[in-house]
Amino acid sequence: EQVDETYIMVKPDGVQRGLVGEIISRFEKKGFKLTALKLFQCPKELAEEHYKDLKAKPFFPGLIDYITSGPVVCMAWEGVGVVASARKLIGSTNPLNAEPGTIRGDLAVQTGRLGPSYYPDRNVVHGSDSPENGKREIGGTAYALCLVM
Numbered sequence: 001e002q003v004d005e006t007y008i009m010v011k012p013d014g015v016q017r018g019l020v021g022e023i024i025s026r027f028e029k030k031g032f033k034l035t036a037l038k039l040f041q042c043p044k045e046l047a048e049e050h051y052k053d054l055k056a057k058p059f060f061p062g063l064i065d066y067i068t069s070g071p072v073v074c075m076a077w078e079g080v081g082v083v084a085s086a087r088k089l090i091g092s093t094n095p096l097n098a099e100p101g102t103i104r105g106d107l108a109v110q111t112g113r114l115g116p117s118y119y120p121d122r123n124v125v126h127g128s129d130s131p132e133n134g135k136r137e138i139g140g141t142a143y144a145l146c147l148v149m
């Protein structure tokens with residue numbers, strides 16, 4: 001059994017809505033181990049690095065504006081199968097499709113919406129999509145800046 005680490009980030013809407021405790025609590029109750037935590041205002045360059053795989057998407061500028069719009073809570077969580085398990089606890093990207101019982105299913109309504117320009121996403125939390133990205137997001141040059149290990 002492989003012990004992995006995942007990068008979990010409460011996004012600005014989650015912080016502003018007072019959902020930090022609720023979100024941390026779900027990972028604690030599941031039994032994972034919190035190994036790093038920091039309240040952080042993400043600079044634009046770091047947000048672009050974090051979401052670099054989505055650079056070509058039409059919603060990318062809105063996503064970057066949104067993620068840099070207020071403080072986020074950066075965390076590293078450790079455990080057996082934590083990357084996949086955290087994705088299950090978080091639920092589908094679009095909260096409209098997220099099952100009740102998941103963080104996005106219980107606490108969010110929509111990812112973003114179409115308008116004159118794309119509105120930012122509002123799905124309260126980020127979780128790494130692979131152990132490799134977990135490592136990159138936690139331990140890369142970028143997150144070394146925002147995580148106190």
Ligand code: DAT
Pocket residue numbers: 054059063092093111112113120121123125126127129
């Ligand atoms: P996830 O956050 O579930 O890993 P992702 O990595 O594909 O999803 O996308 C990162 C964020 O970008 C996501 O949390 C919300 C936003 N996003 C993704 N798809 C979107 C879309 N079709 N419209 C608006 N925002 C979107």
Ligand code: MG
Pocket residue numbers: 127128129
């Ligand atoms: Mg992702």
